[in-house]
Amino acid sequence: EIVLTQSPGTLSLSPGDRATLSCRASQSVGSTYLAWYQQKPGQAPRLLIYGASSRATGIPDRFSGSGSGTDFSLTISRLEPEDFGVYYCQQYGSSSTFGQGTKVEIK
């Protein structure tokens, strides 16, 4: 099973800041088999990025994804108040597994 490790566990930032979230895989997931999701309390996850760098429908361009192999990142260029929540990465190159999540909270 491919294990995904997300860092940091918590990011404390202010609106307008740049956020960089990391997702590291225990073995290669290929160049495109990685997705990112946002989840807010009491809500279902929402797809942000698939194929490591493709934005899902309706996702603002302040969200961007990059990486390949075992190291991936999600960048939010300028945090908006609605961006605070928990972010998960998912690999689907070998079965399907999720990272443990990174919480982005208001500083």
Next chain:
Amino acid sequence: QVQLVESGGGVVQPGGSLRLSCAASGFTFSSYGLSWVRQAPGKGLEWVALILSDGVNKYYADSVKGRFTISRDSSKNTLYLQMNSLRAEDTAVYYCARGPGYYDYMDVWGKGTTVTVSS
């Protein structure tokens, strides 16, 4: 609009059974793979099971293999998860989610249904 609506959650004793349903609308049901993903209280997401669009190919997480069965009924546009031999660690919110194909990203999610396994 594209929608997934789960139902069937509840409280069940350890060793008991429960069947979850997920009603789909707004898209061609038979063209998509569908998964169940769960989230234990205060924890992260765990993929549970996947059924491909053909309704034949099914895949399970090791934690539920042999206890859970995923199925789909295209005449009713509904996905199911039959859960047997339930354990306390199966307590979670269960989401159904749509994916374009084989193991894949999930672009549409339901709101979830809560399963509590407790005596």
